Structure formats: structure tokens, C-alpha cells
Amino acid sequence: MEEIKVFCPATIANVSCGFDVLGLALESVGDEMLVRKTDKPGIKITKITGQELPLATENNVAGVAGLALLQKSDYQGGFEIEIQKKIKPGSGIGSSAASSTGAVWAMDQLLGNPFTKLELVQFAMQGEKLASDVAHADNVAPAIYGGFTLVRSYDPLDIIPIPAPDELFATVIHPQIEIKTSDSRKILKTNISLEKGIRQWGNLGGLIAGLYTKDYNLIGRSLEDHIVEPIRSILIPGFDQVKSSVHDSGALGCGISGSGPSIFALSKGEETAQIVAKEMASVYKTIGLDFDVHVSKICSRGVASLMAGPKDI
């Protein structure tokens, strides 16, 4: 195989009580990339459509992630990459992670799968480092593995894939304001009360148990974050109204996607997720803020080939 076209899913990190550890991948929101083997060593970004992003390899997250892979490979050639951005950078649904992940996953496919998923996450994390100064795995892990992923530890990196129940749908609304990740990190407190910590790990335990047992009600009860959401939500206009409309619409629960400004909700079934989308949208229509809204099943397989034939992961 000389070239491959891939789908790179958008992802939600910081899933409520799973701040900094739990992420999920979306099935119907993501970028597309075409990656092609070339004789010339190195990575060349030949084309980016949909967004204004740097073409220079070392300034592009896909380029940097790809270089990290090449460093660990004995392949003598190089790759050309075309990126069709559909995820808006800064939207809080893993735009940079999608590009980094797509690049390294496609290269691994073209080289005959020499790397493990964990290694691909580590390469893609270099793209995240370029994007946000922190080589975090919150978005690239679910983009690679699909479903939900728990980053149990960074030292050593330990990623636990957790299957998503079939009827679980996400609604994500992106109000068109800019929040810098550095700002949303700066306002977090370095200390929390033990009492709130206990509630957080109780809820995270409940959420993980709910995912394994497909107990949608338990998933909903566990989607509580008493630590980060009360602070970060201040930066998101209309957050409280959105949250209250989401609950009234029958969603299981909601929270901030990544470091915002997007807000996600989880629902049982697509129908409810669509109702939630309408209610979320009506809040921003009333406020007068532009927005994008997406409804998507949780993606069970992560980054995937868009070529004909059975998917090979």
C-alpha cells in the first residue's frame, strides 16, 4: 500500500469527573487525511484545506508527530500528508489530536504496522506538545483506541481502553468564542479539598462501572465534577443555562469538553441527543453567540481507514 486515506475522530477529553484522565472518541465528527509514501526522507505537508494552519513540518502537529514516528523507524523514505480539517482548532474537541493521530496511524499502516497503539499515542503526544506545550494523552488516546480511554498513569504511560455502550451518543456545542488552554489551566486551583476529591473518585468509579455494565442511569448519576467545572465554566458564557436545558431534555449528563469552550452532553439514544442539540442551540441563539453543534455516536474503533475493503486496525 502506497497511500491511505484516514478518518481522524474528534475527541472529548476531561469527561466530567474524569478530569485529566478520561476521554472519548466521536464517530461522525473528525478530519480526513491522505498520507502517501515518498522516496524522499522526512515529512512534507502538501496541502491543508478547511483551516489556515502552518505547512512547515516542524510547525504542524501532524508533521511533528510524524517525525517522532520516523525517528523510531528504520524506514528510509518519507511521507506526504494532505489534511482536510473539519474540526475547528480551539474548539475543545481535539483538533490537534486528530491531525497528530491521523498522521501516525496512517504511517504505521503504510509501514505494515510495526508499532503498538501505545507507541502511536506516544508519537502523537509530540503533536500535542507543539499545540499546547504539554504532551498530554487525553485526546490522542481515545483517537487511537476508540471508545473511552483512561490514562491511568504517565510514568509509565498506561492507557486503559474502556468500551462504550452501543446506545451512547454525544452532543457537543461549540460557542464561537476563544478560550486559551493556558488561561483555562491558569484559573485552576493547585489544591482541592479531600472531601471533593473523594466525591470525584467516587463518581469516576461509578462512571467506569456504568460503562462496563451499560448502566446508562449510573453513567448519568456519575457525570458530576465538583472540582474543575465550577471554576472553568465561568469562562463559558451561558454554561449554566446550557447545563440546565440539557438535563431538562433527558440527557444523562453534561460537562465541559476538554478545556472548553465546547460543552458536551451524553444521552441514551440518538433521538434524545438530537433534542439536546436543539435545546443547547436555542440557548446560544437567545444569547446571540454563533455556534456549531454536533451529534455523534461514541466511536468504537478510533482512527480508521477510509479506503475500500474491511478496516484493518
Place this chain on the structure above:
Amino acid sequence: MEEIKVFCPATIANVSCGFDVLGLALESVGDEMLVRKTDKPGIKITKITGQELPLATENNVAGVAGLALLQKSDYQGGFEIEIQKKIKPGSGIGSSAASSTGAVWAMDQLLGNPFTKLELVQFAMQGEKLASDVAHADNVAPAIYGGFTLVRSYDPLDIIPIPAPDELFATVIHPQIEIKTSDSRKILKTNISLEKGIRQWGNLGGLIAGLYTKDYNLIGRSLEDHIVEPIRSILIPGFDQVKSSVHDSGALGCGISGSGPSIFALSKGEETAQIVAKEMASVYKTIGLDFDVHVSKICSRGVASLMAGPKDI
């Protein structure tokens, strides 16, 4: 049925990263109780063997828990209780919880099961309140449900039973020193760093995932507590040596049982759990402290009838 004999399992609360939320029940360590219907209303503790404990109903945890049940029942009669204590009070493996749980579970059986497990936990929690001033569910929940239990929330009380993998065994050593629960709670800090909090909920998520997937290695990697153990272990002589000997013996991991002074380890298979017991014991032999040591499978069913015939839970 006019009387019933029950086994009331010992329990381990604060299972490592599951401080204040995760507990488990032991299969072969516990008290026995005989509970008998009487025409005379109220609860009478007729006999306690094995330990010196108060017989007056309102000063006995089983009595108080039983009174809480009677208050919610339309039963006009009463109960007599004989307790055969095998768990030492103050050992950190749920001595009071065993008595409270056994009493209310037996009464519920004799009355034809009018109550839910959640209600039985709530009655038994009144016994815990008498024993330690706090109506906590950490020990009574696993004693009622068996296996592991997660107390996700107290308001409202939300208990998630989590199955224990078949080959999971606990070793518990009880060095014969007294640590008051109030002292071990007093030395805890009211604030923790967000960074340690994140590690804790990452580990708890890993532990719950490991229990569902029977991934013993993941269970072991997740048995880390960077918040409570470093503080409370100071009160337990030889803790660091025990921990290090446990890891050398092939256990999955270890931690403080409840608020101490007992130390528990979890192992895959009874053979390893027995080796761990010997190694733990040798530490206290060297120090010169008396101790009890137990090896037990994780109890899948919780409190149970000791009468002939199939168990009715």
C-alpha cells in the same frame, strides 16, 4: 423460620486508591450470629462470646442497627441475638460492621425479606455511627452485598456492587497495637494537591476497570494511594517493611485496611496469598509485635445463612 444463624464477613474498607469509597468482603474471616424471633418487642442481646462487648441494646452496634430496622417495620414482636465474635474490635477489618450487618440481615430474613439491600445498609450504618460517630457505609456495604462495593454518593446513598475476580485473594495482618479511628482521621489533611487527586482517580478508574475485566496486572498497577497511605502509614510500625516484603512475594499490591492498623495485600491465587502471609508475619516477628494474620478469598455473596439448605439472599 423462627431463628437463623448467619456468617457476617470481615471487610476491608479504604481499598488503596478507593479511600472512603471502595470496600471488599472476606469469605473466611467473620463473626457468627444467632438471631431469634421473640414475642417481646425490641432487641435483646442475650450472649456475646469471644470479646467483651456491651450487652445493653442501645450500647451494642447490632442492637442499634436492629432498632433502626424495627422502626421501619410493622412487625410487632422482637428479636434475641447471640453474637460469637471472631473479629477483634479495633483491628481495621470491620468488626462493628460485621455485627451490625449480621443483625439486620438476619432480621430481614426472619421477616420474609421486606427490605432492600440498600435499606439494610442504611440500618447497619446506625451501628457504625455508634461505633465511630460516623454513619459510614465503607464496611457495611461490602458486608451486605459481597465482593467489592463502591459508595458513589451518600446523598442520596448510592452503592455500586462490583464483582470480584475468582482468583483474587486477600491477606490481612493485624499487628496488635491500638490506633483510634479518631486519631487516624485527625492526622489527615483537609486539602490535597490537584495533581495527587488526578493520580488517585486515575488509579481508582484503573482498579474498577481491572475488576470488571479480571485483569490482575491492572488491578496491581492501580493499587496506589498517594494521598492517605503516606500519612496514615506513619502510625503503623513496620508498614514500609511489610509493603516491601509483600511486593517481593508476588502480591498484586497492598495498603492499609480501613484506618489501620491492619495491612492488606491482594494476590492472584491462594498460594501467593499464603506466601505473602508468611512474609508479612516474619516482619512482625522480627519487630517483636504480636499479630494475627488471615488469608481469604474475596467473598462474593456477603453476609449469609449458616443454616442447612441453599442460601437465600
